[in-house]
Amino acid sequence: MTTSSPPASGASSQDSAGLTRFNTLPREAAATVLTEVCAARDWAAALAEGRPYSTPEALYAASDAALAELDAKGLDEAMAGHPPIGRPKPGDPTSSREQRGMADADEGLKAEMLEMNLAYQERFGHVFLICATGLDGKQLRDALAARLENPPERERENARTELVKINRIRLGRLLAEPAADAPA
Structure with a gap:
């Protein structure tokens, strides 16, 4: 599986402080915080058990490895934690x-995305998953249209690859949270 780079190159002092906070959380609290990043309980448990991490990059690598190890049930659980594109919780x-x-998408594009999301879920049995950060509505629609043509096995692996990207971004945000706002 191809992985993306961590959200930022090099660790800031805030990331280091965030990593220290994360490493010192009680195991159950760490697992709870991690299920907010990714809904797969086995992924969260693996990351909580793997602490302490020496660097943010070590945490990202552990995340990637734990995601690669998820079985079909775990991948389904991870995907179920994401709302359809265009319909955030x-x-x-x-x-x-x-x-x-x-x-900012117009109503026509939103309606098209709703229809395509439903077709995708009907075809594959799970939500269309893409790292949407930084993409506009047309890019999201085009990606969805292209992926509707894939076989189911390929789409599950596409979803896993997109989860790697999403989890890295979310873990980066977790490490960057100010101490007062960090979940405990």
Whole structure:
């Protein structure tokens, strides 16, 4: 599986402080924080058990490895934690921020995405998963249209690859949280 780079090159002092906070959380608290990054419990447990991490890059690598090890049930659990593109969960700032590219889409594009999302879920049995950060509505629509043509096995691996990217971004944000706002 191809992985992406960590969200930022080099660790800032804030990331280092965030990593220290994460490494020192009680195991259950760490697992809870991690399930907010990725809904797969086995992934969260593996990362919580693997602490302490010496660098953010070590955490990202452990995340990638744990995601690669997820069985079909774990991958389904991870995907189930993501709302369809264009329909972020109400009150969920994470999915709203990640899907910001759809916020300015016109009503026609939003309707097209809804129809295509439903077709995708019908064909593959799971949500269309893409690292939407930085993509606009047209790019998201084009990616969805292209991936609708894939065989199911390929789409599951595409979803796993996209989860790697999403998890790295979310872990980076977790490490960058100010101490007062960090989940405990």
